[in-house]
Amino acid sequence: MTGSLESSAGTREEPFSLIFERSRPGRRAWSLPEVGVDAPSIEELLPDELRRDEPPRLPEVSERDLVMHYTRLSQRNWAIDVGAYPLGSCTMKYNPKVAEDAAALPGFARLHPLSDDDLVGGALELLGTLERALCEATGMARLTFQPAAGAQGELTGLLIMRAFHRKQGNERKKVIIPDSAHGTNPASVSLAGWKAQEVPSDGRGLVDLGALKEALDEDVAGLMLTNPNTLGLFERDIVEIARMVHDVGGLLYYDGANFNSIVGVVRPGDMGFDIVHMNLHKTFATPHGGGGPGSGPLAVSGRLERFLPAPVLAWDDRAERWRWDHDRPDSIGRIHSFHGNFGINVRAYAYLRSLGPDGLRRVAERAVLNANYLRVLVGDAFPTAYPGACMHEFVASGKRFKKHGVRTMDAAKRLIDLGYHPPTVYFPLVVEEALMVEPTETESKETIDGLADALIQIAREAEENPDLLHGAPITTPVRRPDEARAARELRVRWTPE
């Protein structure tokens, strides 16, 4: 059940050329019309000082060579369609193909974002239905689709938090985040103009209630929390945490990075959260695209609705259709050029409609089942940092291999040679030599058994043959790149020799 990058002929070409190195003067792939109208020339229309005198050095290639180049490049890449991708926190689950067909329909793909509402009734109906479903799943009142990814959702939520406090007459000074939080949390807090204050995790790997109590005062705008947290553990004191934050007038922000493990089981709104962002590219199975696009809709409770970015969707009862409501005097303003990553939202809608209510719950259940099954299988080789059951992912520590001179990164690289994409390594920061594993619900028992066998084999090799791990990987188009050299001798673009 393993994948491989070795099988495709041509992808191991050495050195693998850049598209610029395949360029030959006079070749072309482009096919475009002549100007064909009676109009002045470029020279007549553009004065000398506005005209480009030297063409950009773009490659000149035939379409055949272009297609071969990028096809072979694609084959030098891992993907969920190639094999297991158990990256903790990233939720690399299977992306259904029907969602691609949905997004490609011309009635979605060729819509202009500034069209009058009555020309885009189908798109607005899709968004309206999706908004209602996502609000139902999160226990929130309304949402905006503008954020293009989770981090943009975070900033949107924090700016709404700021607008709320401003209305209360006290903009406050800081936002509390756990020390296990994603890096985007403190970065978004800074961008929102607040100070991020970390609270430590306790011996359970959960928010330390004593430390939280100490940190809470009238300067606290809110608490950002991922639940389950980045250790894969459910914050079981969440109701108490919510009460404590609300008692000082703060708001509770739900980072939806791990929403996939509780959807259909428990809702952030019912736990006491006021603001929720979702990563549709995680929970709702839209493709990650090599690092993007994502989609990070931001949902809020009723008392924060007035602050959402404008415009928001509104149902026009009389006309019986959806429209954009731009008349939002308390809105924080616009956060995206248009309506967010609509094409991704179409895919998320297709996924949601495929699953239905029972399917959503089964997804959460099997995500947690798969993670715990793998956790137990590899428990001796890679014990978790904190004892007990996990949710959809678990964080193991590879620190016991350090005495053999083996780092977690070495184990990760060896896993590549055994046919799996490595888990996330060195995150969260609170675990030494962290290995963060999220199998996701779409991997079969056989795949997880194979992954477990590979991890157990690696643990044995770490003791018996550490050099095997130090030298890994050996089956890939390139072996370990020198990252220090990349930063030292900076080459971030091609230039002609």
Place this chain on the structure above:
Amino acid sequence: MDFLPHTAADDRSMLETIGLSDIGELFEPVPGSVRLEGPLSVPPALSEPELLDHLSVLARKSQGAADLVCFAGGGAYDHHVPSAVTALASRAEFATSYTPYQPELSQGVLQAVYEFQTLVCEIFGLEVANASLYDGANAVTEAVNLTVRVTGRERAVVAASVHPHFTDVLKTYTSGLGLRVDVVPFGDDGVVAWNEIDVGDAACVVVQSPNVFGRIEDLAGAVAAARGAGARTVAVSDPTAMGILRPPGAFGVDVAVAEGASLGNPMVYGGPYVGLFATTLDLVRQVPGRIAGETLDADGRRAFVLTLQAREQHIRRAKATSNVCTNQTLMAIAAGVHLSWLGPEGLRRVGEVCLRRTAYAARRLAAISGCRVRFEGTHFKEIVVQTPVPGAELVRGLARRGFLAGPALGRWFPHLDDCFVIAVTERRTEDDINGLAEAIEKELAER
């Protein structure tokens, strides 16, 4: 359909291994008081054919560039997306991969991004580019934030002829940081008279050329005004013009940004798009987001990695250059493939066809009685049409006659309530333009 592989036997056997008897026990840490008691109230599951039928019905309820002749502009354009670009960017090896944190398994994405960065540098005449940002508005905002960091100043001077949504997003994004955004007006010719602008203590000047009216701004004047005040220049550009227009880098701008969706990506109701971001080498450590770099692997082979990651949120956390994590890599790959498909000659052809057909359209529409083209001077791809009828009404009338035009400008510029935009891409033929002109004539005649 839930895409799950689990058989009942799998469930039983896996639960047994864990030491549980029921799958519900997995959620023991969730307090009973907040657990859902029944299923979510979301629409019922559909089979694949039912889902596709449902979506097709929804899709047919809208009218876009597949149904109407599209002259709509205002930041999104009906450009040709080459079949090869769609095919390559749709490859699952690109589309279903994650951020290239494990470079040995990610050479495809990393090299494609490195090539994209090079192509962006080439078209804008600058030295470094990042791996993409969310969209044009986000690129503008990140560029302004960069200038704030390097100058220590807290004010931006933004031309009123910059796309108003870009300026809105800039204001929203920086509202928590307290950045002051001063908007400077354009003249009767639709461009800013930069020699009359007092830049003062601003961190930067933000200028868009071609601007939201399609007019070419005086970039040299903007750079001079900024430099005279010790400020930086952020230029919003249009990649489809870069085969014919002198690039922003050649004018000495510090950061060039753009909405890059016109390269290789469909309009898809406004996203996913791709923010382009290029600057000078001395500012590379201030660049937001991911950057792919070249290095050697353990065997001395050329290899690509994400580099200078100490700028980014996952390392620098609260002190990162930006909070951006996920970007728009797949759109960037499509843009890169499109630029490689075009080559220098193709890019020039796109620019030439847009420029000259727009000039033709301007002349044709100006000949209509009661119809005027606002803002005299050279236009690239977009013109502003003024008639005695409110722009929004005329745009609606044109849609009924089979033409998608706009946006009407009244919402953005109240004094231009009788105006609307049309954009002429390489897809709009002489017949299309003549048809639009006749439709405007009829609209005006019947009022």
